[in-house]
Amino acid sequence: MPHGAPEVGVGPWEGPWPEGEQYDARLLAEGDRRNVVDRYRYWTVEAIVADLDLRRHDFHVAIENWQHDFNIGTVVRTANAFLAAEVHIVGNRRWNRRGAMVTDRYQHVRHHATVEDLAAYLHERDVVLHGIDNLPGSQPLEAATVPRRVCFLFGQEGPGLSDGAREACDGTFSIAQFGSTRSINASAAAAIAMHAWVRAYADLGGGGAWRG
Known part of the structure; x- marks a missing residue:
C-alpha cells in the first residue's frame, strides 16, 4: 500500500x-x-x-487429516463464511490453524478418529454423507439435488478421499473441470460445494447475508 x-x-x-x-x-x-x-x-x-x-445452516463439512493437510484452516474459514452447522476433522486431531484466520473460534469444530465414526455421528442426526472427489462413477455435483441435511467430505490434497471414506459415503460427487489439471485445490472444492448448498437453500433476501 x-x-x-x-x-x-x-x-x-x-x-x-x-x-x-x-x-x-x-x-x-x-x-x-x-x-x-x-x-x-x-x-x-x-x-x-x-x-x-441461532442462524446456522443445515450443512456440515468434513475433511480427512492423515498428513496434516494445510487446507483445513481455509476450509474452516469458508465454513464460517457460509455459516456451516459444524466442521469435522477426521484422523489426526492437530491441524494448521493459520489459514482459519481465527474463525475457528466462532465455528463448531469436531474431531473423529475414523470416517466410520463420522458417518455414525451424522446418521444419528439424519445427515447424509456426500464425498466430493473426481472418482469414476461419481455423479456431477452441478446436476445433483443437494440434500438439505448433508455433510460434504473431502480427502487429502493429492490422494483425495481414502478408500475407507469412499466406502462410508452415501454417495460421491464430482466437480466439472475443463482444463489440463487432474484436480483442484481441496479448499476450493469445499467452497464450491458449500456454495451449491447456499444457492439451493440459504435465505438470500432476508437481510441475513452479508455482502460488504
Whole structure:
C-alpha cells in the first residue's frame, strides 16, 4: 500500500458505552481490530457464537487429516463464511490453524478418529454423507439435488478421499473441470460445494447475508 497497511476494524468506543451482556469491556476501551462483520463489533466471542448458533445452516463439512493437510484452516474459514452447522476433522486431531484466520473460534469444530465414526455421528442426526472427489462413477455435483441435511467430505490434497471414506459415503460427487489439471485445490472444492448448498437453500433476501 502506498501509504501503509490499511487499519483493520474500529478504535475505542466514543461516547457513553452501550449496554448489553454481548459487549466486551476491553474491546470497548481499546478498540476492536478483529476480522468480524460490523454487526459483531465490540461483542465477546461467546456472544458472537451464540448469535450465530441461532442462524446456522443445515450443512456440515468434513475433511480427512492423515498428513496434516494445510487446507483445513481455509476450509474452516469458508465454513464460517457460509455459516456451516459444524466442521469435522477426521484422523489426526492437530491441524494448521493459520489459514482459519481465527474463525475457528466462532465455528463448531469436531474431531473423529475414523470416517466410520463420522458417518455414525451424522446418521444419528439424519445427515447424509456426500464425498466430493473426481472418482469414476461419481455423479456431477452441478446436476445433483443437494440434500438439505448433508455433510460434504473431502480427502487429502493429492490422494483425495481414502478408500475407507469412499466406502462410508452415501454417495460421491464430482466437480466439472475443463482444463489440463487432474484436480483442484481441496479448499476450493469445499467452497464450491458449500456454495451449491447456499444457492439451493440459504435465505438470500432476508437481510441475513452479508455482502460488504
